[in-house]
Amino acid sequence: MIRISSIVFALLLVAIFIALLGLNPMGVYSSMLKGAFGSAYSIRETIIKAIPLAITALGISVAFKMQFWNIGGEGQIIMGAFLSSYFALRFPELNSFLLLSIMALAGIIGGAIWAYIPAILKCKYGTNETIVTLMMNYIALKFITYLQYGPWKDPNAQGFPKISNFSENAILPDVFGINIGWIITIVLIIFMYIFMNYTKKGYEIAVLGESEKTALYAGINIKSTIVISMLLSGGLCGLAGMIQASAVSNTLSVQVSGGIGYTAIIVAWLSNLSSPLILMVSILFAALLEGGSFIQTAFGIPESVASIIQASILFFVLGSEFFIKYKLVKNNTSTLKEVA
Amino acid sequence: MEKNIPYIQVEDITKAFGKVIANNNVNLTVYGGEIHSLLGENGAGKSTLVNMLSGVYTPDSGSIYIHGKKINFTSPKDAINSGIGMIYQHFKLVDNMSAEENMIIGQNTGIFVNKKKIRNKLFDICSKYGIDIDLKKKICNMSVGEKQIVEILKVLYRGADILILDEPTTVFTPQEAEKLFNIMFKMKENGCAIIFISHKMDEVMKVSDRITILRKGETIETVNKYETSPEKLAELMVGKQVNLSIKRSKIDMGEEIIKVNNLTVKNEEAIEVIKGVTFNIHRGEVLGIAGIAGSGQKEICEAITGIQAIEQGEIIFQGENIVGKTPREIIKKGVSMSFVPEDRLGMGLVGAMDMVDNLLLKSYHNEKGVLLNKKPTAKRAKEIKENLSILTPDIHYPIKNLSGGNIQKILLGRELDSNPNLLIMAYPVRGLDINTCYTIYNLIDDERKKGVAILYIGEDLDALMQLCDRILVICDGKITGELKASEATKEKIGLLMGGKSEEREESSVV
Numbered sequence: 001m002i003r004i005s006s007i008v009f010a011l012l013l014v015a016i017f018i019a020l021l022g023l024n025p026m027g028v029y030s031s032m033l034k035g036a037f038g039s040a041y042s043i044r045e046t047i048i049k050a051i052p053l054a055i056t057a058l059g060i061s062v063a064f065k066m067q068f069w070n071i072g073g074e075g076q077i078i079m080g081a082f083l084s085s086y087f088a089l090r091f092p093e094l095n096s097f098l099l100l101s102i103m104a105l106a107g108i109i110g111g112a113i114w115a116y117i118p119a120i121l122k123c124k125y126g127t128n129e130t131i132v133t134l135m136m137n138y139i140a141l142k143f144i145t146y147l148q149y150g151p152w153k154d155p156n157a158q159g160f161p162k163i164s165n166f167s168e169n170a171i172l173p174d175v176f177g178i179n180i181g182w183i184i185t186i187v188l189i190i191f192m193y194i195f196m197n198y199t200k201k202g203y204e205i206a207v208l209g210e211s212e213k214t215a216l217y218a219g220i221n222i223k224s225t226i227v228i229s230m231l232l233s234g235g236l237c238g239l240a241g242m243i244q245a246s247a248v249s250n251t252l253s254v255q256v257s258g259g260i261g262y263t264a265i266i267v268a269w270l271s272n273l274s275s276p277l278i279l280m281v282s283i284l285f286a287a288l289l290e291g292g293s294f295i296q297t298a299f300g301i302p303e304s305v306a307s308i309i310q311a312s313i314l315f316f317v318l319g320s321e322f323f324i325k326y327k328l329v330k331n332n333t334s335t336l337k338e339v340a
Numbered sequence: 341m342e343k344n345i346p347y348i349q350v351e352d353i354t355k356a357f358g359k360v361i362a363n364n365n366v367n368l369t370v371y372g373g374e375i376h377s378l379l380g381e382n383g384a385g386k387s388t389l390v391n392m393l394s395g396v397y398t399p400d401s402g403s404i405y406i407h408g409k410k411i412n413f414t415s416p417k418d419a420i421n422s423g424i425g426m427i428y429q430h431f432k433l434v435d436n437m438s439a440e441e442n443m444i445i446g447q448n449t450g451i452f453v454n455k456k457k458i459r460n461k462l463f464d465i466c467s468k469y470g471i472d473i474d475l476k477k478k479i480c481n482m483s484v485g486e487k488q489i490v491e492i493l494k495v496l497y498r499g500a501d502i503l504i505l506d507e508p509t510t511v512f513t514p515q516e517a518e519k520l521f522n523i524m525f526k527m528k529e530n531g532c533a534i535i536f537i538s539h540k541m542d543e544v545m546k547v548s549d550r551i552t553i554l555r556k557g558e559t560i561e562t563v564n565k566y567e568t569s570p571e572k573l574a575e576l577m578v579g580k581q582v583n584l585s586i587k588r589s590k591i592d593m594g595e596e597i598i599k600v601n602n603l604t605v606k607n608e609e610a611i612e613v614i615k616g617v618t619f620n621i622h623r624g625e626v627l628g629i630a631g632i633a634g635s636g637q638k639e640i641c642e643a644i645t646g647i648q649a650i651e652q653g654e655i656i657f658q659g660e661n662i663v664g665k666t667p668r669e670i671i672k673k674g675v676s677m678s679f680v681p682e683d684r685l686g687m688g689l690v691g692a693m694d695m696v697d698n699l700l701l702k703s704y705h706n707e708k709g710v711l712l713n714k715k716p717t718a719k720r721a722k723e724i725k726e727n728l729s730i731l732t733p734d735i736h737y738p739i740k741n742l743s744g745g746n747i748q749k750i751l752l753g754r755e756l757d758s759n760p761n762l763l764i765m766a767y768p769v770r771g772l773d774i775n776t777c778y779t780i781y782n783l784i785d786d787e788r789k790k791g792v793a794i795l796y797i798g799e800d801l802d803a804l805m806q807l808c809d810r811i812l813v814i815c816d817g818k819i820t821g822e823l824k825a826s827e828a829t830k831e832k833i834g835l836l837m838g839g840k841s842e843e844r845e846e847s848s849v850v
Contacts (some may be wrong), residue, residue, distance in 0.1 A: 219668030
């Protein structure tokens with residue numbers, strides 16, 4: 001109820017803003033919708049944007065469930081993309097199926113390594129994972145910048161700082177006009193749903209997230225649980241990076257993650273860390289992005305206006321979470337008080 | 341005694357939380373110069389009632405008169421201004437300030453503090469009520485008893501003439517409780533009205549003038565102390581006759597199950613919290629540990645179950661040293677611990693999870709393969725719910741929304757279900773009402789009959805003496821004495837709890 005009214009409020013506020021710009025709010029809204037779902041093409045584009053969001057959000061939600069604040073989705077995506085690109089550029093002539101499999105594996109390993117470092121630091125020295133994962137994003141980003149401007153610069157790009165494009169063999173095939181990533185996403189959603197709800201490890205992660213003391217008491221090996229779930233978390237992010245590099249940009253560049261690692265945190269949070277909801281929320285988010293870029297061209301408004309619209313909606317939705325949570329807590333204490 | 345105008349008069353107060361009616365037409369009259377006890381089971385509405393008197397909650401209907409004047413509190417501040425001082429179970433003091441500074445904060449409206457004036461006023465209050473405390477001492481260096489006195493001093497300083505004490509003696513030694521009662525009596529002489537909430541029947545009988553019994557949100561009766569008895573009170577509370585003696589079956593002790601030898605444990609700050617503790621427990625024996633809260637009880641439990649690292653010493657469980665084994669290996673050997681911390685959910689249970697997931701906690705790793713099968717556990721959850729009459733809307737309901745007693749029953753139900761060899765129970769009846777307490781005492785006795793060795797850590801010395809075979813008293817991480825339950829008295833235990841050491845009788849350590 002609160003969530004819905006918050007969206008209504010956001011839309012109203014943004015409508016005033018649009019009207020101030022001299023545009024018809026209803027027109028803008030309807031064309032945003034049209035831009036996201038209006039044609040077969042726009043639906044495809046929306047889904048393509050939703051794929052990496054959903055996979056990354058899945059990865060992040062594993063860590064969040066454990067209350068391990070992995071802010072490093074961005075870096076893990078980049079490192080996954082990097083390692084898979086290494087194979088794509090090194091063995092362009094390899095059989096497509098084999099090469100893509102290697103690339104996917106490399107993507108998972110790349111992301112997992114990047115997530116393993118903060119996990120092991122936390123286990124060994126008790127470092128703060130939020131800061132470490134965040135910092136490692138920048139290391140990853142600068143590393144790719146270095147590659148792009150230095151050793152991996154395409155000699156055929158006439159001095160333009162870009163890494164050469166992948167060969168045909170290193171590009172994920174399309175199914176129904178959308179890259180095969182959507183099938184991977186659905187499989188992963190189901191897999192993660194089962195993992196979190198019906199396996200011992202998933203159960204251990206949930207217990208550990210609720211209370212470390214209880215986990216210890218139940219005999220859960222805390223360090224190995226942290227490491228395993230972070231490997232999984234980073235691996236998923238890395239896979240998202242591989243899909244982005246292979247199917248969307250067809251090369252490695254500094255824009256390969258484009259903030260997905262951060263947006264996915266919001267997606268994971270709004271979905272309450274539940275896999276099926278992640279799928280829905282990712283699509284809605286992608287629609288917001290896609291619709292936003294559509295109105296730029298349709299109405300000739302600057303990009304920043306589209307961003308403001310997106311941001312306001314987000315702000316309200318996230319703001320409403322506070323009220324939902326706040327009310328929950330308040331009820332809890334009062335019921336506890338009176339029953340006790 | 342000023343009998344004309346009651347200090348507090350509560351008329352037909354009703355308060356509901358959602359569908360649950362916590363107070364239904366409650367009436368209460370408290371006069372000046374009177375100690376008035378509120379008695380009732382958990383959920384009877386005592387806390388709700390006093391929280392309305394202290395302005396935390398506002399009543400849905402009904403009226404409150406203070407000194408004959410109808411009032412309408414909208415915040416705790418209003419209540420303080422009307423002269424009502426509430427002492428909560430959890431102290432609201434600033435740890436790294438002195439007692440004196442704690443009086444001042446949140447009080448003065450000017451920039452400068454006239455310490456001398458304040459100090460004189462405090463001395464006056466102290467001598468008037470016979471309070472003996474070092475005002476310069478920092479709160480963090482005080483015992484719980486002293487902290488409580490500071491709290492009382494604080495409300496008196498603010499001019500309260502009505503004092504509400506919500507289960508004040510839960511973590512006290514008998515001597516500390518005695519001190520508190522003396523202050524209460526002094527206040528009574530000076531015409532204050534005191535509302536006293538306690539689960540301990542003997543305390544209620546000792547201090548009160550009149551007693552009001554609440555049951556299921558309604559006032560049942562207000563009785564004069566001299567016209568009643570503990571049995572009568574218990575009956576009024578529960579609504580049926582209850583037996584106030586703890587069952588202790590006579591059984592022969594079996595072989596030694598566990599022997600703890602010279603155990604030393606350091607906490608995170610590398611301070612020794614257990615200093616060379618030695619004891620043993622046999623089959624069919626209940627060993628009690630008495631001590632002021634925080635004297636090392638928790639660390640002993642955690643050391644045995646492998647959660648706490650051990651500095652020195654050995655723990656021989658059924659002939660095998662279990663020091664250095666992982667918690668899981670120790671669980672598999674049949675050591676079971678149910679530790680009920682102050683917040684009830686700190687260790688052993690996961691609040692956000694339902695009953696089934698919580699029961700899985702100790703047994704899930706015995707399932708084969710990577711997948712979890714929750715069906716058998718769901719069946720067990722239903723059985724445990726029936727056997728221990730746990731009140732929950734559903735076994736799939738998050739347990740943090742249940743009342744404390746039910747949460748504790750779930751914890752105990754799971755631990756007993758694992759058929760342990762050694763059962764460690766720390767504060768299993770913490771904050772529970774009489775009926776549930778006795779259910780749990782009976783469960784402990786049943787385990788004893790099965791030949792389980794039990795380590796029982798408790799707060800209520802009466803129960804400890806009735807339930808246990810032997811009682812160890814610890815103070816500051818050291819064992820200060822060991823008594824046979826038959827020879828123990830509250831005074832003896834109390835002195836030992838305070839640190840007065842006694843030569844351990846060699847014969848008792850077998």
